[in-house]
Amino acid sequence: MADRTLVLGGARSGKSIAAERLLADVPDVVYVATGGDDAGSAEWADRVAKHRSRRPASWGLAETIDLVPLLETPGPPLLIDCLTLWLSRTMDALQVWESLGRADVVEQQITRLAGAWSSTPRRVVAVSNDVGSGIVPADPATRLFRDLMGRLNTTISLASTQVLWTIAGRTIPLT
Template structure:
């Protein structure tokens, strides 16, 4: 299998996940890496998860985790990481960044670790991520920090990818 690292960017509900699934549809096995949690405490989120699961082939595996580095460093079937936005949010939760924004350096370290693993992986990998930087500047410091870190994460992963795509209204365009 040729080395292939693809990042699919776009706005909310733009068709990113469907585009990622299409890219990997011909693969007999894929490990779907869900970074958003299981939805057990949020019925609307659980419904979204159910729709995603219903679209995927039965042969695809599932890992619900934000611990992406070990997956990228191991051998196995292609990975579909959905999504880096939720990875960042949950990583910031785990590092308790929201209550102490001065701890932002901790998340920058996690981004660097993820980027290094992304660069060295021998697996085919497709990651989905939201572009949150095209809107207004958020009013509060925590949301600005998240938006800024999301931009750094997307830029870092994009520049280490073999392919970067932009999805809007269900259409996917290459970024060169």
Template sequence: MSDTTLVLGGARSGKSIAAERLLSHEPDVLYVATGGSDSGNAEWATRVAKHQARRPSSWGLAETIDLVPLLEDSGPPLLIDCLTLWLSRTMDAVDVWSDLSTSASGPTAAMAELDNRIAALTAAWSATSRRVVAVSNDVGSGIVPADPGTRLFRDLMGRLNTTISLASTQVLWTIAGRTLPLT
């Protein structure tokens, strides 16, 4: 049986720190960074450096959005940070944005591919033999965004969080550095 935990929260809520604490006693963890390098962005570089400084030096690192093979393989626990960036980069990879203006007339090939990738991720998450902790932003608690692209992202993030949550053995919600179990 899998041991999967989803840690949800808003921006800067402490969810990454909470996820790291869950695996802090493990000597060998593979930290999976889904954000990409975003080279040239000083703010991003500072955020990445803070995350790196908190992690034990014994932990490995994989920078990828190709999560399914990692979930299918055996190995040390995974800490995936984060599903929000995974979704954003996956939407870019399948080019959802170019189809946005035509999506009102029905499903597009890009959206079908995105649906397939979400389904594959959820299936791999459900079947993994590894201990996995993933971080994800809760983006649905605010106002309805005015533009279609932001609404689409918010809706897809909610769907991804829901499917991963329902396939998880534990779901935690972090607010102001405090983490609460969701049942």
């Protein structure tokens, strides 16, 4: 069975750095960036540059939200950063923001992703935001996102061999 690690944490908690450290000694990791292109945003460009500067030059890059084919095929380890952006972009692609009643389509994608995660032949580390510990969002779309994020994190967590939680740069194993 492949090693499947989920690294959870709040915004700027150090979860990406923790995930990168787990694979630091592996020369042929494929870094899977799910954020997409936010052309014209200096803040986004700065975030991307910081992530790139930390990665070894030998690591590959795949910029996609189509994670299932990557998980289903053999190959080098994957570092998926992050599932939160995967969910947001999946909701965009499926036009769920415009029609919240379409949440079941996202649920199907979560189930499909979890199936591929559970059976992947690769070593894989995924980063995800823990968004359910804050206040209840004021609007229905953000509440739906929060709920789906919780479902995604729970589903992937239960199919993982290791789950880590980061807070203030510290990493705590969850058992």
